[in-house]
Amino acid sequence: MAKRQLHKLSSRAAETIAVPGRHSDGGGLYLAVETGAHRRRQWVFLYRARGTNRRREIGLGSAKGPGRDGLSLAQARLKAAEVRKALAEGKDPIAERRAKTAGDTTFGQFADALLQSIKSGFKGKNTYADWKRDLEVRCKSMRDKQIGAVTTADVLAIISPMWLTKNRTARETRSRVERVLSAAKAKGLRTGENPAMWRGNLKELLPKAKKTKRHHAAAPYKNMPGIVRALQERHQSADTNVNFAAEFIILTAVRTNEARYMRVREIDLTEKLWTIPAERMKTEDDPEGTDFEVPLCERAVAILRELISDNAAPDAYVFAGQWSKDQMKPLGHNAVLHALKAVYPAITTHGCRSSFRDWVGDETRFEREIAEMALAHKVGDDTERAYRRGNALKKRRQLMEAWGRYVSSPSNVIAFQRRATT
Template sequence: MGAMHRLTAKAVSSLPPGKHADGGGLWIYKRENGAQWVLRFTIHGRRREMGLGSLSLVSLKEAREAASECRKVVHAGMDPIKERTRKRREDARNIHLLKDVAEDAFESRKAELKGDGKAGRWFTPLQLHILPKLGKIPVADLDQKDIRDTLAPIWHAKAETARKALNRLGIVMRHAAALGLEVDLQATEKAKALLGKSRHKAENIPAMPWKDVPAFYQSLSDGSVTHLALRLLILTGVRSSPLRHIHEDQIVGDVWTIPGEAMKGKRDVTPDFRVPLSTEALAVIEEARRHARGGFLFPSQRRGVISDMTMGMFMQRAKLVYRPHGFRSSLRDWIEEQTETPYEVAETVLGHVVGGAVERAYRRTDYLEQRRDVMQKWGKWVTKEGNAPGELK
């Protein structure tokens, strides 16, 4: 191998053009326009030269360290040039940016999300609050401090949004791990610990007192899509999304069947939900048919169905603090205070899951007949056709 370390850092910079040996196969090739470190070695009886970088970027010390590592590879019977190429390819495969992994995770979960995740805007918290700052960071480099710094501005001010963003990010990190990437699966939990307990107190959606519902119902009298949609929302106690997407094909007789994928919950396990329609609800549906487009009872002015903001904005313009979703609470309070409906039936009215998995496996009923009686009484109360509240028991 000959003498080692023949050159000095000071001498390297003043060497004339040509090839100069440092020993051990390390050379510096000097030209008029620059200099290049080169390692000469023999592998499998073949002489090879490997560039180690230019003198402007790699010092003599660094060149010697790189040469030493390469000699170890040669000693192990491998070609350091091929090993370097292999490692670069491997590193390139492992540079998965967070935005790419997040999009892949979303695509993988779409099948189990309501409306392919669009209706519930599963991706939105990531898109708005995570990816603008962290999207171009390799997912393997992401740590709790990055996450903490990103979510800190909204951790207390927009607590629920921040919670969703952190939850979605945790799912993305687990997806990255499933892809075989080296990620810190505890990063989101560590970030949560760094962020501390949120000072924000969750507030229930404002619900109109059930005693005030009849007067509001009567005010919805112009026969417009918005008025009719709100009327049916009140009468059925369903959530906004299935109400807005109600289709004529879903109604048979006095039963409206909401597809399982439109219900809240996991798309692949949520069963269809039957909603008994009161006499008043059937009347509202019949009136809404004149607005129907493509079978949808509540179409928007341009295309599709009315948005989830339509009914809410109407109530805001009416200077009401209550929100459409709150009518579910109005109905539930009315059932509790003015009827003797069993708990299981009352909860099923709202489409809530009652009991554990084993209990549900044996209890196959959806209490349709009992719910039909409850909803008929509710329809009479809302339209002021029934007896006094205390006589509805």
């Protein structure tokens, strides 16, 4: 086989060629000329990856040209010779370069860069601060370590001290470290298994932590009608959406954020049904999230009819913030809690769900599974849930109507006029 011709270009040609495209100097070395605003000129080396015969490209640097600095033809040929030597020795030039880059990149540097690149996708306003604290403070012991050299022992040194005492914090930190190291591998800065991986790795090395349940202050369910009546009275005098929101949360037994972020398009007043999108239903029980249908009792429908004007935008928040003239900002995070505590100090919004669950168990004959499904708790396996779904909604509607009658009986309800549309 004829040997490939080398040194096809002259020094003058290499510095003056302006025709777009790749111009071969032979032996895999090319001068790549681009047009456009930047008019880049760059030396590249093309080769076939051993074993796959896939074509690969590695940049060698900017090319010298009229009025600009860069590699001369002679310098580019020297770099090309180094690449050919590595290929002859069975090495992959791209992998070699990545390994060198990894050797210069610390965990802290890569983690900080990754955080900046993904922060725009965070939903909660505190999420960025939480990530930053974990990666800077809790991971301080390995921030100066090369990203490619981080081991399981390094991760354990961070996670183990707080695993039994601050388990939730430890789990969140582990998950974030795993994300950083996975991204480093995707960038070619690491190889092998992720040392922060849970299954088949840290799970086998850490003791099983006891699950601790958070107890939320709840009112005895016998006090709920009085609380609802007080909220209605406060709305009558102050006309604030937050009191309606607090009452609505009691009537539907949903979580606060599920109601705060409720948009007009999610409501079907004809069917008396509210469909919460999957992304707002992600919980520890259901990390993937699924759409959740909430049957609405008569009183809940009346509240929505009062709040939703005839010309309301589909994306408008039903429970908008006090100063949100266009209905495009939801109530503040603690607004509903403050409204509840104003009428019953020893209660939390989540505690309202507990009051509802106690009432179902003590005062009704509804099955336990129906009560749990009304609270959006997972019951049974996927097959069982799919089988129950149709009939469960009917029974849940009956349950929520009964709860609505209990907490807002006719003697408790305060009439209000339909809000004028604009």
